Amino acid sequence: RCPRPALPILRWLPRYSRAWLPLDLLAGLAVGLTTVPQALAYAELAGLPLQYGLYSSFMGCFIYCFLGTAKDVTLGPTAIMSLLVSSYAFHEPVYAVLLAFLSGCIQLAMGPLRLGFLLDFISCPVIKGFTSAASITISFSQLKNILGLQGIPRQFFLQVYETLRRIGETRAGDAVLGLSCLAALTGLRAMKSRLPQAAPAEPLAVRISYLIVWISATARNALVVLFAGLVAYSFQVMGSQPFRLTGSIPQGLPAFRLPRFSLAEPNGTIPFQSMVEDMGVGLAVVPLMGLLETIAIAKAFASQNGYRIDPNQELLALGVANVLGSFVSSYPITGSFGRTAVNAQSGVCTPAGGLVTGALVLLSLAYLTSLFYYIPKAALAAVIISAVVPMFDAGIFGTLWRVKRLDLVPLCVTFLLCFWEVQYGIVAGVLVSGILLLYSIARPPIKVSEGAVLLVQPGSSLHFPAVEHLRDSVCSRALAASPPRSVILDCCHVSSIDYTVVVGLAELLQELRGHGLSLAFCGLKDPVLQVLQSTDLEGFRHFPSWEEAERCVGAELGGNGAEPFASTAEST
Secondary structure, three states: OOOOOOHHHHHHHHOOOHHHHHHHHHHHHHHHHHHHHHHHHHHHOOOOOOHHHHHHHOHHHHHHHHHHHOOOOOOOOHHHHHHHHHHHHHHHHHHHHHHHHHHHHHHHHOOOOOHHHHHHHHHHHHHHHHHHHHHHHHHHHHHHHHOOOOOOOOHHHHHHHHHHOOHHOOHHHHHHHHHHHHHHHHHHHHHHHOOOOOOOOOOOHHHHHHHHHHHHOOOOHHHHHHHHHHHHHHHHHHOOOOOEOOOOOOOOOOOOOOOOEEEEEEOOEOHHHHHHHOOOOHHHHHHHHHHHHHHHHHHHHHHOOOOOOOHHHHHHHHHHHHHHHHHHOOOOOOHHHHHHHHHHOOOOOOHHHHHHHHHHHHHHHHHHHHHHHHHHHHHHHHHHHHHHHHOOHHHHHHHHHOOOOOOOOHHHHHHHHHOOOOOHHHHHHHHHHHHHHHHHHHOOOEEEEEEEEEEEEEOOOOOHHHHHHHHHHHHHHHHHHOOOOEEEEOOOOOOOOOHHHHHHHHHHHHHHHHOOOOEEEOOOOOHHHHHHOOOOOOOEEEEOOOHHHHHHHHHHHHOOOOOOOEEEEEOO
């Protein structure tokens, strides 16, 4: 067998079929028509000049074509990443580009250092709490553009207060246009979700009608923005302008250069070290959240479409895309669920569809930026709100209430604190999840069955926080019985122990022996048995099964065998 090519593009390019070309072209075009208006809107959300949204939208498409392992995934700016950038880049493009570069370097370093396991500590309740809170905060942050208000602060609670206080200053033109765009986007989304598949046997007119409706619903963002721009241009021609417009966007492609590692200010220069200190925890949150989004989206669509991905390769692709993206003034990017869904529904066959999407973004930068002047900010706000509202998962609260109510704690902590500051919500949620995890390790379930001897069965592996809990459970039951009873420790569920546990078991053996009782072990797995035998525990005895241990201990008690275990209790 030939060795598998290291470069993912070499796995599918040699067998590329001519039949795949039109599907990849169609998918790339559909994603591109979604990407351009979203890029402008997400730059607004990130607090950056709008051209930075376009600068961030093409490099990921090209890089992923060469290094990505999921045919459906598209990399680019997203609502979540734009929200994080607005928090850590302080609406300053130099900070945003440097954040992309450093995030990419961190993601690249995570591969060789095998730090991807850190993602496993971000539990699903934390993710759901973050995305649901982000959906609300992002939507409300765009309400000022829907209403045509200016000077609204960034902090969520101040936003709510100022928006409600100044609701009387609403510009009627912006409000009518913004709500109309939002209604149109909602209707087109609902239309697409209910659109029946046209069968090949249907008449040509039916299939053409289906195609027109499908394209209109898929490219709804572009259509709505185009319509709003035409309306604004019509008013401009007539000599009046009831809308707040996007304004001038520099035309042309960004220069390919290193990101700036310092920032010139009127009162001096901010050095690299100070910029890194200003970003603070963002240098951990941004790369981890970007990686989490990309891997989660890739896994979801890979399992749905019946192929496998390579998480390490996805990590490499994202890191390279962020590093090289920073050379063209991109802010941090990640996998986009909405555009990936458009890609999959368009029937994309290979990552080559990203080349078409990237080329369309470059064409927009080169030739169309002068037309973006007339795009109303209310229309871009409607695009953002339409994209983030589905991120709010109201059902997760009821689901966790039925499945495991304790998981509601990290969910609610993350959800509530994210309204204060995003980083506090994520960090607090991870800490609460970690505490709950550590508590389950420190207090494993212990099943105690009573008879002539006590059969004690830990429900999981034993680690040093659990040893005192085990000793207390054994001694309290063994010594409180009348008469006191010897103990059989069934370790069939214990796959690992540490040195502190070994010391605790030695002390338990001595304590029971001091009361004239014995402790026998059964069901030890080979790794655990080897550890215990290597420590030369005094009085250590092991039996293959609890039945043999029961007979031996029962014989020591002077009987013909132990009584059957009469009752069972569980300690947690």
